[in-house]
Structures are given as C-alpha cells and as structure tokens.
Amino acid sequence: MLIRDFINQWKETLFVNVKPQTIKNYNYLLKIIDTQFGDQAVENITVETMAKYLITQPSSKQYYVIKMLEMMFRAAYFKGIRFDNPSKLLIKPKQKRARPRLTAQDLEKVYELADTQLKNYIKLARITAQRPQDILNLKNVHEIKDNTLHIKQNKTGNTVDLVIGEALGSALSGRFNLPPSVDVASRQFTGIMRQLKPNQPTPTLYEIRSLGLIEHEQRGGNPQALAGHSRSMQTLTYLRGHDVTKKVQSI
Secondary structure (H helix, E strand, O other): OEHHHHHHHHHHHHOOOOOHHHHHHHHHHHHHHHHHHOOOEOOOOOHHHHHHHHOOOOHHHHHHHHHHHHHHHHHHHHOOOOOOOHHHHHOOOOOOOOOOOOOHHHHHHHHHHOOHHHHHHHHHHHHHOOOHHHHHHHHOOOEEEOOEEEEEOOOOOOEEEEEOOHHHHHHHOOOOOOOOOHHHHHHHHHHHHHHHOOOOOOOOOOHHHHHHHHHHHHOOOOHHHHHOOOOHHHHHHHHOOOOOOOOOOOO
16 A cells, blocks of 8 residues: 555544644645655654655654654554564664762762752751752741641642651751752852862752652661652662662751
8 A cells, every 4th residue: 555545544543533733744744644654654764764854854844754654553453464673673762861869978068058048948958858849838828737747748738747856847947048049059059069069960959859758768668658749660760770788867
C-alpha cells in the first residue's frame, strides 16, 4: 500500500476525538510526509530514505516529522502492513544527566553559612520534606490542631498531617521569619553551594525535600505518605541516587 493511500485511510481514526488545532498540526505534518514519501509503499520505505530528506531540514522540523512518522508506522504495524518501525532509528536517544544529590554533610555546611531566614527554611524543609512553596506558606496557611501540623499541599491539594515532636516544634518556631519567596531562597541556597563546590554541579534547593524523605525513611517513616504522592514511583524519583548506608542526624 502506498503511503499516500495509507494516510488517507488512517485519518479516519487518527482525527477521532482530537482538538481542531491538533488536527491542523497533524495535517501539516502528514502533507509533508505525503509530498516526500507518498508514492512509496509503506512496507518498503527505509531509514535511509527518510534520513535523506530529514537531514536537509531544521532540527525543530525534523523532530515533529519523525514523531508523525513514528505514529504512522505504529498504526501500520497494528494493521499488519509492516512489522517494524523504522522511524525509531531516527530518534536521538535522550542523554540522562545524573542529578546532583544533596548530602546531610553538605546541607549542614550550607546551614552554617546561611542567614537566619534561610536557616529557618532549611530546618522546616528538612524535617517536613515539603515543596518550597508549601514551606513558605507555613507562616499563614496551614493549621495546627491537637499537636498536629496539617499541611495542605499547594500543587496537589493533598493534606499531610505531621505530629509535632521536639524537632518539628523547634523548626516551627521560625516559620514567621522565612525568605520572602522561593526564588530568593533558591538563589541564596545555590550561591552558598557554589561557594562550597566551585566549578561542580550543585544540588538545588529542591533537593532538601529529597534528603528529608530519605531521612524520614531511615527513621522508620513512610516517605510516600510524607511526600503526599499518590504513586510510589513518584517517591522513588526523590529517593534514587542517595547514599542510604549511613544514618544521619536532623539539624
């Protein structure tokens, strides 16, 4: 079957329950594919043929055409017309960069050099393991009842309940003197980290949450419940890459 004929048939299912703008985008890409490859048989087109055309196009256009080709060959596979997807060989694999993780030792060094507002932030972020904005909201949004802190997460709307022990009680005493914004806290934190580790990839402010979850797990707690995640895989993203062989102490 010619690619042109296949596209005309495929459109009948491709455009079902699709928004008008998406249909417009699909038609634009399918027209390119039809113009360049329409006279060739679906089962005969090769990676070399596609690459010959794509190499002449800007990278942004290459990306979307390849994605459309991938969808098309996938549909051809399910229709039994072709039993491979040659477009996959055109997709440049993503390079995964190791995320710099924050150690307890590094955080304690940052804490020593931080001003009072950032110190208060670090204490709260480390023991509650909440997102930066939720930490800053502690001064006016969240409730304390029956010796329990109820944190309503800004991103998910989930509520995390934390019994107020000695460490959390001490950290909460500084909740009215925190950095004015996440941006300010982030810049201060990053600036100190770069002083400590010049010319090296440095962890971000958000890594305090990861460290907090690790330490909570080491104390026998449930990191998923503390994070407010609905799926365990979300929590694992925070836990991966940390050295969990050593017990760490809270600030």
